[in-house]
Amino acid sequence: MNTPGEGQHYVLALIAKLFENLPPDTIVRFLYDIGCQLHRSCLKWGFLKPYMTRMSFAVSIFHAFGHQWPCQMIYHPRKCIGCGLSDGEGCRTPLACYYVRMYNLDSQFNFNSEEGMWKLGVWLRRKVLACENKLNEAESVLGKCGFSEDILRREWDAQIKAQTKPLPRQHKNRGKSAVEEALCLRKSRDVAADYVKDLRHRIIDRSSVPWETATAELELETAVQTLRKAEIRLKKKEEALGVTARQQLQHLIKSPFLTKKMNARALKTRIRERLRSRKFELDRLERSFRKQRSVNRDPGIAELTRKYNKLCDDMATLIRQKKAPRNAISPVRIEMEGLFNLDVDDDIWLDIGLGYDDDDDNGGGIGSAPPLWLSNDNVRAGIRAMLDRDRCLEERKCLLNERDAMQEWFSEEWKVVLTAMQDGT
Template identity: 35%
Template sequence: PSDYLRSRCPLCFGGVNKVGESKLPEFFLCLDACFALRRNKDYDCRPGQKKQPGTQDPRIVPPGTRELPRSFLEAWKARVEAAQPVKGHERRTKHASKQGEYAVDVADGEGDCVEPGLRVPNSYLDNCGESFIAADGERVKTPGQHFSDTGMMAGVCRHDRVIVWSNMWTPGEQQFYALAIIDFVMAQLPVHWRVGILYDVGCQIHRSTLKWNLLPQWMPRIVFGISVFHAYGHQWVCQLWYHPRKGNIWGLTDGEGCERLWSDLRSLIPNLRVTGFHRRLFLLDLQIEHQDRLKLCQAGVWLEKRVRATKARLALAEAKRDKIQYTDEYLQAQFEAQRAYQSRPLERQSKKKGFHAVEKILAVRQRLNAAQDLVEVLQKQLMSVPLSDSIASRNEVAEITTSIAEQEKIVSRLSKQDNDLTAKLEKMRGHAWFEHQLNMRALKARIIAKACEKNFETRNLTGAFRSKAVDHNTMEHTTKALKRRYRSVKSLVADYNKRRLNMMKLRGRGGISKNAIIPPPIDMKGLFGLDVNNDIWQDIGLADDEFDGTVPPWLGDEDVRNGIRLMQEVVNCRDELYLCDRESYSLQQWFEDESAALMAA
């Protein structure tokens, strides 16, 4: 590593790693942006100036600055904009990703597919982008007409030490900031070093870099992932491939070092709003340097605590893992089978559209039945009413009959959208079991969506310390909204669990096997955490019809599902211990080099 990087974190760059000594990356970079550390627009309020933009304060640059030059960022901004397709040539997705205008485009008429170099189909990546456009409330809190500098983006190592940071002046968290930081860091690393990058929208930046060939010289050495505490906003298929706990290269790295950095810098928020341009950058650099010095003094303590906590976690996971009879090879094969099946693009897309059509047809048929009942009632009334009233009633019957004919046309049109739709409808029409399956799928999707929304709102509320503009009324309004959201989710969960009990009563009846898998109940406790290992992400007992009566072990066998989780936990803990051992060696070597230089001075 360069001298610049060695001075930033001795645990990451203090030693020399051997080429190919481990499957783990040699360095982990965590990225995030903060819009609370912004600066108001300043105006020259002297008489006759008419609020023209004020002049900048004198430039102050500390010797050990970590800030990326504005010219470097501007160059990357121009590079990304030049890589965009010509307007009108391709259709943009309905909602862009977190990077706004730098979202990946999808051509008209293309079906769902997996783009080269990716593992997740486009449909799921599009949904992830939509989730984070809704979640990122900060994006609308930094309008350019009020703020000259809208925030900062930082790249930190897994020890929460800032490697480099950039000032932000655009209203949104545009992609060129992250790409500039990645390019700057990669250029100072040895050519054989691999880098794991964790970002709250890591799937989106991975997609963009491949789509537009933005980092061609670095991509063979980069692995992208998503931050642990932001994973709940991603689609389950995306989590299967990008969540650090589902991979085998991350150890226990969580990617949330930037969030801890924002907490360390929050005391600067009021002053930074009204300070000068250069003074703000100087204060940020100075405070970051101060925090890094404190963390350097605690580097050994950090390692000792990390090793102790990881060993305790490993012992607990191994004790539970030993109780499961399956081998690691079998469990890994089952996990790969789960990934392969749940990442299928075309089949899952057509199935999803088919079930949407089923839901529409069921709703239309309910309206048809109600209309037909009304016609029968009106026809009986015609026999005992005066002629004048009879004419009005006959007109009403004619209107309803016309409406029924139109509804039947809708059913016919929807049925043609899927060849298997008629069979599914006939299968469900006379069987409560399959009706419960369909309804429970829809309920679970709504529960997950509402739980994600509640987490996004909770994030905004708990982050209210970042902004003095969040007054008591706003916080009270958000708190009330969270309570309403909780009651709504609680009602949906109660309905889901009630239908589950009804399914239990149907086992062994009407052609349903006595051993048919029942979906696990949803417990309100721990639901809003949306942990990656929560059963709510799985369609256990709700997808039996897809496997011709043979449910794969990764879905239907509880021991296999628990074994996969425990196997991954054991692997991650062992990898974490390896990382700590490597970092201990780096710290020791760095200390020896510093001591030798001091003695020679």
């Protein structure tokens, strides 16, 4: 390397060269400091396309804790399938000239080979004992959490979906877009209702051909389900906007109150998701040291909260000036004190004046109860234990393969020694 940073082309060239010297059926898992960025580049630009089906990416465990929480959920080696208990950390060489670097590498490789040769059994025994201890601890926590593995996996999938989805942003036309979406939903609902009505008419019409009646009966159930889903989505959207009539929706297209309301919802969603991520990032530290988090450590969240409170004040002003829809309610301001505790009864969960979130049916939206993966300590402990158990089982399989390989190698070496002793005699 002759540049200040680790250019991505270096690692791409190394990986390509590695695969050129591996059997075509080899599966490789890469643990890299910025494996998330490397994976994204490969998907976006088609790098290493011939080998993508044969490899997976993770972030080395020392660097993983420096990444954002959504990144940790996907690329942390303790959460990646197949990584076992590998940490991705190894020897590093300091900045030096070519010959000094090669000398250091050769010396380290030779030392590790000699040490590994004589202490391979000790190393394997230590790894097996550590794996079994961690596995027993994980199974003990799983047994005490009080939730089945199916529930824990479902909550883990819901957590990944909730904490990796794109967050909404403020926009000057957000109110107009929300009204137009509600009008489209109303139109879709009307089309679905007309289709259901037509199917029912065809079923009761005695002049219809028998096969047409049978087809209509088969399609009716699906059409009714589609209509119900459309009605539910429309109801949520209209309740979020605070109106139900088409004329009222048209009138709200240029409403400044609605724009501020939708932007406030977007801000509150971002604040809540940032708080969730912060809570999970510091969860282990908090459990170990019980340190209190302060606003000064989270300036981004504090700034979002100040913007949200300003929108709340602006909405209250518009209501007093009678420039808001009838019966409009100003949302509750978020108090900075105790904000980072994220308790289940905090004001951050209230939806007064903001309507309903589009993702309420998935759990965790504005106005809904916090999901189990966030609010229940036993579920969170169970998810961690379940993931640790999975990695331990993977590690046990790898260690068994290492044991078999060591036994085969030792058996071959022993045969060579016996043959040499017989030939010598």
